[in-house]
Amino acid sequence: MINKNIIGKVLSFLLMGEAVFMLLTLLVSLIYKENDIKAFVYSFAITFGIGFLTFLLTRKGPVTISKREGYIIVTFGWIIFSFFGCLPFILSDAIPSFTDSFFETMSGFTTTGSSILNNIEELPHGILFWRSLIQWLGGMGFIVLSLAILPILGIGGMQLFVAEVPGPTPDKLHPRIKETAQKLWGIYILFTALETVLLYFGGMSVFDAICHSFTTMATGGYSTKQDSIGHWNSPYIQWVIIIFMFIAGTNFTLSYFGLHGKIRKVWENEEFRFYFFFTAGFSLIITLSLILFHDLPWFTAVTDAVFQVVSVITTTGFATADYELWTPFLSTLILILMFFGGSAGSTGGGVKIVRIVLLIKNGYFELKRLIHPQAVIPVRFNKRAVDQGIVHNVIAFIIFYVFIFAVGVVIMTFLEPNLDTAIGAVATTLGNIGPGIGSVGPTENFAHFSDVSKWFLSFLMLLGRLELFTVLLLFTRAFWKK
Amino acid sequence: MINKNIIGKVLSFLLMGEAVFMLLTLLVSLIYKENDIKAFVYSFAITFGIGFLTFLLTRKGPVTISKREGYIIVTFGWIIFSFFGCLPFILSDAIPSFTDSFFETMSGFTTTGSSILNNIEELPHGILFWRSLIQWLGGMGFIVLSLAILPILGIGGMQLFVAEVPGPTPDKLHPRIKETAQKLWGIYILFTALETVLLYFGGMSVFDAICHSFTTMATGGYSTKQDSIGHWNSPYIQWVIIIFMFIAGTNFTLSYFGLHGKIRKVWENEEFRFYFFFTAGFSLIITLSLILFHDLPWFTAVTDAVFQVVSVITTTGFATADYELWTPFLSTLILILMFFGGSAGSTGGGVKIVRIVLLIKNGYFELKRLIHPQAVIPVRFNKRAVDQGIVHNVIAFIIFYVFIFAVGVVIMTFLEPNLDTAIGAVATTLGNIGPGIGSVGPTENFAHFSDVSKWFLSFLMLLGRLELFTVLLLFTRAFWKK
Numbered sequence: 001m002i003n004k005n006i007i008g009k010v011l012s013f014l015l016m017g018e019a020v021f022m023l024l025t026l027l028v029s030l031i032y033k034e035n036d037i038k039a040f041v042y043s044f045a046i047t048f049g050i051g052f053l054t055f056l057l058t059r060k061g062p063v064t065i066s067k068r069e070g071y072i073i074v075t076f077g078w079i080i081f082s083f084f085g086c087l088p089f090i091l092s093d094a095i096p097s098f099t100d101s102f103f104e105t106m107s108g109f110t111t112t113g114s115s116i117l118n119n120i121e122e123l124p125h126g127i128l129f130w131r132s133l134i135q136w137l138g139g140m141g142f143i144v145l146s147l148a149i150l151p152i153l154g155i156g157g158m159q160l161f162v163a164e165v166p167g168p169t170p171d172k173l174h175p176r177i178k179e180t181a182q183k184l185w186g187i188y189i190l191f192t193a194l195e196t197v198l199l200y201f202g203g204m205s206v207f208d209a210i211c212h213s214f215t216t217m218a219t220g221g222y223s224t225k226q227d228s229i230g231h232w233n234s235p236y237i238q239w240v241i242i243i244f245m246f247i248a249g250t251n252f253t254l255s256y257f258g259l260h261g262k263i264r265k266v267w268e269n270e271e272f273r274f275y276f277f278f279t280a281g282f283s284l285i286i287t288l289s290l291i292l293f294h295d296l297p298w299f300t301a302v303t304d305a306v307f308q309v310v311s312v313i314t315t316t317g318f319a320t321a322d323y324e325l326w327t328p329f330l331s332t333l334i335l336i337l338m339f340f341g342g343s344a345g346s347t348g349g350g351v352k353i354v355r356i357v358l359l360i361k362n363g364y365f366e367l368k369r370l371i372h373p374q375a376v377i378p379v380r381f382n383k384r385a386v387d388q389g390i391v392h393n394v395i396a397f398i399i400f401y402v403f404i405f406a407v408g409v410v411i412m413t414f415l416e417p418n419l420d421t422a423i424g425a426v427a428t429t430l431g432n433i434g435p436g437i438g439s440v441g442p443t444e445n446f447a448h449f450s451d452v453s454k455w456f457l458s459f460l461m462l463l464g465r466l467e468l469f470t471v472l473l474l475f476t477r478a479f480w481k482k
Numbered sequence: 483m484i485n486k487n488i489i490g491k492v493l494s495f496l497l498m499g500e501a502v503f504m505l506l507t508l509l510v511s512l513i514y515k516e517n518d519i520k521a522f523v524y525s526f527a528i529t530f531g532i533g534f535l536t537f538l539l540t541r542k543g544p545v546t547i548s549k550r551e552g553y554i555i556v557t558f559g560w561i562i563f564s565f566f567g568c569l570p571f572i573l574s575d576a577i578p579s580f581t582d583s584f585f586e587t588m589s590g591f592t593t594t595g596s597s598i599l600n601n602i603e604e605l606p607h608g609i610l611f612w613r614s615l616i617q618w619l620g621g622m623g624f625i626v627l628s629l630a631i632l633p634i635l636g637i638g639g640m641q642l643f644v645a646e647v648p649g650p651t652p653d654k655l656h657p658r659i660k661e662t663a664q665k666l667w668g669i670y671i672l673f674t675a676l677e678t679v680l681l682y683f684g685g686m687s688v689f690d691a692i693c694h695s696f697t698t699m700a701t702g703g704y705s706t707k708q709d710s711i712g713h714w715n716s717p718y719i720q721w722v723i724i725i726f727m728f729i730a731g732t733n734f735t736l737s738y739f740g741l742h743g744k745i746r747k748v749w750e751n752e753e754f755r756f757y758f759f760f761t762a763g764f765s766l767i768i769t770l771s772l773i774l775f776h777d778l779p780w781f782t783a784v785t786d787a788v789f790q791v792v793s794v795i796t797t798t799g800f801a802t803a804d805y806e807l808w809t810p811f812l813s814t815l816i817l818i819l820m821f822f823g824g825s826a827g828s829t830g831g832g833v834k835i836v837r838i839v840l841l842i843k844n845g846y847f848e849l850k851r852l853i854h855p856q857a858v859i860p861v862r863f864n865k866r867a868v869d870q871g872i873v874h875n876v877i878a879f880i881i882f883y884v885f886i887f888a889v890g891v892v893i894m895t896f897l898e899p900n901l902d903t904a905i906g907a908v909a910t911t912l913g914n915i916g917p918g919i920g921s922v923g924p925t926e927n928f929a930h931f932s933d934v935s936k937w938f939l940s941f942l943m944l945l946g947r948l949e950l951f952t953v954l955l956l957f958t959r960a961f962w963k964k
C-alpha cells in the first residue's frame with residue numbers, strides 16, 4: 001500500500017522550504033524597490049500557507065518511506081516545486097502566461113535553461129534573481145538526489161561510482177545522507193562564492209556575478225542578459241565560467257577529494273579521465289575546424305570552441321558564439337555532444353559520461369564474446385569488475401533515452417513542423433542543456449512554440465532530470481499493483 | 483591460424499558463379515543487340531579467368547572452415563562480388579567512373595537500391611538487367627546467409643527464430659544448409675515468377691516485369707525507370723508490388739509454411755504479428771494525415787501511405803509518392819521507419835522487427851526489475867523464454883547500430899554539409915533501403931555526392947547488410963590475435 005500521508009508530509013516540508021527562498025528573494029526586490037515586491041509577498045504567503053496546511057493534515061502517522069513512496073515524492077516534488085515556483089513570474093506580470101511561467105520554472109529547477117523570455121533585461125532584479133536561484137536549488141537538489149537518494153531507489157549512475165555508500169537498509173541511511181548532504185552543500189556554496197568573486201573582478205556587477213555563479217554551478221545556464229555570456233565579450237569572464245562549468249560537471253565527491261589535496265584520487269577516477277578527454281577531444285576538433293573553415297584567430301577559436309564544448313557537455317547551455325552559424329559539421333558535433341552529459345554525481349544532466357563509457361566497453365566485450373563465446377569477460381570500471389545488473393541498468397537507460405528521443409522528435413515535428421528544430425528541442429530539453437538547433441538555437445528561444453509543445457518539453461526536462469526511470473516507473477502497471 | 487587457402491578457394495567459386503550470371507546477362511544483351519555486348523563478354527572473361535586462376539592456386543589443402551575464416555569469407559565475398567560486378571558498368575561506359583560503378587554495384591548486391599544514375603532510361607537493356615539481377619542474387623544470398631550461415635557464426639537474428647536449426651557442430655551442418663538453401667531458392671524463384679506474371683498483366687513489358695520482380699523480392703528497389711514505380715501511375719501495379727514487398731520482408735521459412743497451408747503457424751509467429759501491426763499502424767497514421775493535411779482522396783491516400791510504409795519497412799525503397807513533399811511529421815515518421823527493417827530471415831535489411839520487439843520487451847522488464855529487484859523475469863518470445871545471451875546480442879546490435887548511425891551522420895555532415903541529407907543518407911544506406919531524406923530523397927539520387935562520400939556510404943551498406951558484427955569483428959585486435 002502506498003502511504004499518502006508520508007508523501008504529503010515530505011512534500012509539505014519541501015513547499016515550506018521553497019517559500020523560505022521566496023522570502024529571501026523578497027529581500028532582493030526590496031533592495032531594488034521594483035514592481036515585483038508584492039509578487040514575492042503573495043507567492044510566499046500562498047506557498048507557505050499551502051505547505052503548512054498540508055503539514056497540519058499529514059503530520060500524524062508513520063515516518064518510514066518505502067521505495068515506492070520515494071519514487072512518487074521525487075517525481076511530484078519536482079512538479080509541485082515548479083508549480084509554486086512559477087507564482088512570482090505570473091503575479092509580477094513578468095511572464096503573464098501560466099504555460100510560459102511553468103515552462104520557465106521547470107526549465108529552471110531541472111537546470112535545463114531553455115527560456116521563453118524575449119526581454120530578459122527589462123525584468124526586475126527580484127525576478128531575475130529568483131530565476132537564477134531556482135536553478136541553483138535544482139542543481140544542488142539533484143546532487144543530493146543522485147548521490148544519496150537515487151542509489152537507494154536502485155537507479156542512478158552513482159550506484160556505480162560510490163561503492164563505499166552504505167547498503168540499502170533504510171534505517172541506517174538517514175545519518176549518512178544528512179552528513180553527505182551537508183558536505184556537498186558546503187562545497188557547492190564554496191565554489192559559488194569563489195566564482196562570484198572572480199566574476200566580479202572580471203567586471204560583472206555583484207548582482208550579475210551572483211546570478212551567473214548560481215547558474216554556472218547548477219549547470220543551468222540562465223543568464224541575466226539576452227545575449228548570455230556573449231554580452232560581456234570578455235575572454236577572462238569566459239575562461240572563469242569555463243573552469244567552473246567544468247567543475248560543476250565533475251562528480252562532487254571528486255571535488256571534495258580535490259579540495260582535500262587528493263589530486264591523484266581524482267585523476268585515477270576513470271569517469272573523470274574520460275570526461276576530460278572527451279572535452280579535450282571535441283574542443284580540439286572544433287578549434288581546428290574554426291581556424292580552417294571560419295578563419296578565426298587561434299585564441300578566439302580556442303575560447304569559442306572550449307566554451308561551447310564545456311557548456312554543452314556539462315549541460316549548462318550558456319552561449320557566447322552562435323554555433324548555428326558554424327559549418328553543419330560543427331553544429332552536428334555539438335548536437336552529438338548533447339547526448340553526453342556531465343559526470344554522475346554532478347549537477348549536469350544528460351546520459352552522463354559513466355554510462356557512455358560503460359556502453360562502449362560493453363559493446364567491445366560483446367564483440368569479443370563472438371570470438372570466444374565461452375569466455376566470461378566482465379566490464380571493468382575503476383579497476384573493478386562491474387556487476388552485470390548495473391551494466392543492464394545502464395544499457396536499459398540508454399535505450400530508453402534514445403527511444404524517448406526518437407518518439408519525442410516525431411511528436412515535435414507534429415507540433416512544430418521542422419525536423420532540425422524538433423531534433424534540437426528534444427535533445428536539449430531531455431538532456432537538460434538549454435539551447436538547441438534550428439529555430440531554438442543559442443541566439444533564439446522557445447517563446448514561439450505552441451502551448452502544447454511547451455508542456456511536452458517541460459515533461460521531457462523532468463524525465464531527463466530524474467534519469468528517466470523514476471518517472472517512467474509511475475507509468476507502469478506493475479508499480480501501482482497491490 | 484587463419485587458413486588463406488580455404489578462403490581463396492571459396493571466393494574463387496563465388497567469382498566463377500558470378501561470371502556465369504554475367505554470361506546469362508550477355509543473352510539479354512544479345513537479344514536487344516545494344517552496345518553492351520562486348521562489356522559482358524569482357525566482364526565474363528576477366529571474372530571467370532581470375533576466379534579460375536585463384537581456384538588453381540588454392541585447390542589443394544583442407545576443406546573445413548573455421549568460424550574466423552567464415553567471417554572473412556562473408557565480408558570479403560561481398561566486396562569482391564561488388565568489385566567484379568561493376569565491370570559491366572565501366573566497360574559499357576554506362577557508368578564511366580569506378581567509384582560510381584562500385585557504389586551502384588554495392589548498392590545492388592546489398593539490396594540497398596541507392597543509385598547514382600540520372601539517365602536510367604537511356605541505358606542498354608543488358609545493363610538494366612544486370613542491375614536488377616545483382617539485387618536478386620544479393621537478396622537470396624543474404625537469406626541463405628542469415629538462415630544458414632550467420633547462426634553458425636553466432637550472429638544474426640535468426641538464431642532466435644529457428645530454434646530447430648542444428649547445433650553448431652561444423653561437420654554436421656553441410657547437408658542441412660544445402661537442403662535449406664534449396665528450399666529457399668525454390669520459394670524465391672516461385673514468388674519472383676508469380677510477381678512477374680502479375681506485373682505483366684498490369685501492363686508492364688516482360689522485361690520491366692522481370693526486373694521489378696527481381697528487385698521486389700530482393701527488397702532492393704532498383705527500377706528500370708527514373709521515376710521508379712511512380713512511372714506507371716497504376717494502383718494495380720502498386721498493390722501487386724505492395725503485396726510482394728510485404729512477402730519479401732517476411733521470414734522466408736514462414737512463407738514456406740504459408741505455401742504449405744500452415745497459415746496458423748504463420749500468424750502464431752510473434753515477429754510476423756508485430757511486423758503486420760507495425761506496418762498497419764504506420765500506414766493508418768500516414769493515411770489519415772494525408773487525408774487531413776494534404777487533402778488527398780482516400781484511395782490515393784491509402785495506396786500512397788501503404789506503399790511508402792511497406793517500401794521503407796521492408797527496406798525496398800521503391801518510390802511512388804515524394805514523401806519529402808509531405809508535412810515534416812510524416813517524413814519524420816518515414817525516417818523512423820528506416821530503423822525498423824524487415825523480419826529476420828527475409829531479404830530485408832535494417833535492424834529487423836524481432837530485435838525491435840525484444841528491445842521493447844527487455845526495456846519493460848528492466849523497469850519491472852526496479853520494483854522487484856529479486857525477481858528473475860526472462861524476456862519471452864514465441865511463448866519461450868529467450869536466452870540471456872541472445873538478448874545481450876540483440877541489445878549490443880542495436881547500440882552499435884545507433885552508434886554507427888551517429889558517427890556516420892557526423893562524418894557525412896563533414897563531407898556533405900547538410901544535416902538532413904546526412905541523416906537521410908546514413909539511415910538509408912546503413913538500413914539498406916535506398917532513398918533518404920534531404921538532397922537524397924525519393925525523387926533525387928546520390929550522384930552529386932563526392933567520391934569519398936560514395937565510398938563511405940558503400941561501406942555502410944556492407945556493414946548494414948552483414949548485420950554489423952561480421953564486419954566489425956574484423957576491426958578488433960582480438961580477432962586477429964593468434
